Amino acid sequence: MSGQRIVAQFEIPYRACLDGDGVPLGALPAWVDDAELLRHMYRMMVRARTFDTKAVNLQRTGKLGTYPSCLGHEAAHVGVGAAMHADDVLFTVYREIGTKFWRGVDMLDILLYWGGDERGTRYQRSPQDFPFCVPIGSQMPHAAGAALAIQIRDQRRCAVAFIGDGGTSQGAFYEAINFAGVRSLPLVCVIVNNRWAISVPVVAQTAAQTLAQKAIAAGIPALQVDGNDLLVVRDAVGDAVERARAGGGPTIIEALTYRLSDHTTSDDATRYRSAEELAAAHRLEPIARMRKFLQSRGLWAQADEDGLRAACSEEVEAAVKQYLATPKQSTDAMFDYVYAQLTPALRAQRDEARRYAALAH
Numbered sequence: 001m002s003g004q005r006i007v008a009q010f011e012i013p014y015r016a017c018l019d020g021d022g023v024p025l026g027a028l029p030a031w032v033d034d035a036e037l038l039r040h041m042y043r044m045m046v047r048a049r050t051f052d053t054k055a056v057n058l059q060r061t062g063k064l065g066t067y068p069s070c071l072g073h074e075a076a077h078v079g080v081g082a083a084m085h086a087d088d089v090l091f092t093v094y095r096e097i098g099t100k101f102w103r104g105v106d107m108l109d110i111l112l113y114w115g116g117d118e119r120g121t122r123y124q125r126s127p128q129d130f131p132f133c134v135p136i137g138s139q140m141p142h143a144a145g146a147a148l149a150i151q152i153r154d155q156r157r158c159a160v161a162f163i164g165d166g167g168t169s170q171g172a173f174y175e176a177i178n179f180a181g182v183r184s185l186p187l188v189c190v191i192v193n194n195r196w197a198i199s200v201p202v203v204a205q206t207a208a209q210t211l212a213q214k215a216i217a218a219g220i221p222a223l224q225v226d227g228n229d230l231l232v233v234r235d236a237v238g239d240a241v242e243r244a245r246a247g248g249g250p251t252i253i254e255a256l257t258y259r260l261s262d263h264t265t266s267d268d269a270t271r272y273r274s275a276e277e278l279a280a281a282h283r284l285e286p287i288a289r290m291r292k293f294l295q296s297r298g299l300w301a302q303a304d305e306d307g308l309r310a311a312c313s314e315e316v317e318a319a320v321k322q323y324l325a326t327p328k329q330s331t332d333a334m335f336d337y338v339y340a341q342l343t344p345a346l347r348a349q350r351d352e353a354r355r356y357a358a359l360a361h
Contacts, residue, residue: 010213010216012209012210012212012213012222012223012224013223013224014223014224014225014226015223015224015225015226015232015235015236016225016226016229016232017029017032017226017229017231017232017235018226018229018231018232018289018290018293020283020284020289021289021292022288022289022290022291022292022293022296023292023293023296024293028231029231029235031234031235031238032231035297035299037082038294038299039294039299039300039304041078041079041082041230041234041290042230042287042290042291042294042300043308044078044081044082044098044101044102045074045075045078045098045230045286045287045290046287046308046309046312047098047101047312047315048070048074048077048078048097048098048101049070049071049074049287050309050312050313050316051097051101051107051110051312051316051319052069052070052071052097053071054316054317054320055067055069055110055111055114056069056261056265058111058320059114059265060265063115063324064111064114064115065114065115065116066114066264066265066266067114067264067265068094068095068263068264068265069095069259069261069262069264069265070095070096070097070098070261071259071260071261072194072228072257072258072259072260072261072281072285072286073095073096073098073192073194073227073257073259074098074230074286074287075227075228075229075230075233075257075286075287075289075290076098076190076192076227076228076233076255076257076286077095077096077097077098077099077102078098078099078102078230078233078234079230079231079232079233079234079237080096080099080160080162080190080233080234080237081098081099081100081101081102081103082102082234082238083233083234083235083237083238083240083241084102084103084160084237084241085157085241085245086103086126087128087157088157088158088159088160088241088245089128089129089130089143089146089150089157089158089159089160090103090126090129090130090159090160091129091130091133091139091140091142091143091146091159091160091161091162092130092132092133092139092162093132093133093136093139093162093163093164093167093192094132094133094134095192096132096162097110099162100123100129103123103125103126103129104123104124104125104126105123105125105126105129106124106319107315107316107319108120108319108322108323108326109121109122109123111319111320111323112323112326113131113132115323117326117328117329117333118329118333118337119329130142130146136164136166136167136170137163137167137170137171137172137173138172139161139162139163140161140163140167140170140172140173140175140176140177140189141172141175141176141179143159143160143161143176143187143189144159144176144177144179144180144185144187146159147159147180147185147186147187147244147250148179148183148185150185150186151183151184151185151186156245156246157186157245158186158187158188158241158244158245159185159186159187159188160187160188160189160190160237160241161176161187161188161189161190162189162190162192163189163190163191163192164191164192164193164194164197165191165192165193165194165195165196165197165202165205165211166197166198166200166205167191167197168191168205168206168211168214169197169205169206173214174214174217174218176189177189177214177215177218177220177250177252178217178218180218180220180249180250181215181218181219181220181249181250182218182219184247184248184249184250185244185249185250186244186245186247186249186250187244187250187251188237188240188241188244188250188251188253189215189250189251189252189253190237190253190255191211191212191252191253191254191255192227192255192257193211193227193254193255193256193257194257194258194259195258195259196259196263196269196272196273198263198267199263199267199269199271199272210224210254211224211254212224212252212253212254214252215252220249220250220251220252221249221250221251221252222251222252222253222254223236223251223253223254224253224254224255224256225253225254225255225256226255226256227255227256227257228256228257228258228284228285228286228289229286229289230286230289230290231293233255236253237253239251240253257286258281258284258285260278260281260282260285291305330357331350331353331354331356331357332350332353332354334350334353335349335350335353
């Protein structure tokens with residue numbers, strides 16, 4: 001056509017460090033020579049999975065509320081946590097227990113939260129981190145706002161936000177990344193693409209080849225990584241964090257993984273995905289892959305594995321015991337932090353809740 005020319009072109013790179021069997025695909029980042037860091041990251045993945053298994057069991061026995069398993073997401077979660085600095089600010093969705101554990105959140109806090117106790121959101125070791133966000137996508141504007149505050153204060157920090165594949169279909173996601181791009185905010189967004197937004201597959205959500213390319217419209221650099229590869233998650237997010245902290249602006253990283261569990265304990269994934277698909281995903285799961293890599297380098301043995309699993313089980317059981325022994329909150333807790341002064345309607349609701357609580361005793 002006369003007068004036509006290409007005004008812009010874009011690419012989305014893909015990165016991975018290990019194949020599905022834990023074999024390096026090429027030269028590894030220099031930090032991988034830190035054997036103790038590698039072992040620590042692996043321990044944290046196993047710790048998260050041990051806790052996750054117990055939490056599902058607690059829900060099934062009526063001792064915990066609806067719970068979203070993180071089975072299969074451990075590399076994406078621990079890799080992000082390992083890449084962050086202590087003073088960065090974390091915004092999660094509702095699965096990222098591995099990231100929270102890395103940043104010092106207690107198992108008791110996680111149990112309290114999913115048991116309906118808001119005291120579980122007061123993180124002693126990382127008080128700047130935000131609690132789980134159950135509404136889909138609403139953490140993204142919050143993260144952009146925190147990044148703006150960091151920028152205004154001229155601090156060398158950044159905000160790191162998780163979002164799921166389904167969350168990228170929300171308007172709040174686009175609004176946040178557009179703002180981050182315009183203001184060159186210190187924001188790192190990690191899209192955890194686990195292929196299913198509850199029962200909706202990614203192909204039914206978008207015609208885009210990748211979710212990472214959604215960053216292009218916001219003028220933000222983006223890439224896609226193997227989200228089951230702990231090494232590449234830690235490395236890619238680490239690069240993005242350092243760039244943001246140095247004033248280089250935002251980055252969006254799409255981490256390809258798979259939700260090996262039901263969406264939550266109220267879901268039945270067998271209704272919408274095949275056993276064959278699930279079995280194929282299990283063959284690429286992150287913990288076995290990282291264990292093979294460590295073993296190939298002489299950094300892990302069966303005795304290490306046995307000791308770790310025993311220690312994790314003991315720690316989880318101790319946290320559960322503490323959780324079950326924690327006195328329940330008063331029903332007033334539902335109203336204490338809504339307004340400085342309760343409205344007449346809420347005062348009436350509080351009084352009604354008190355009457356029901358008295359009857360229960």
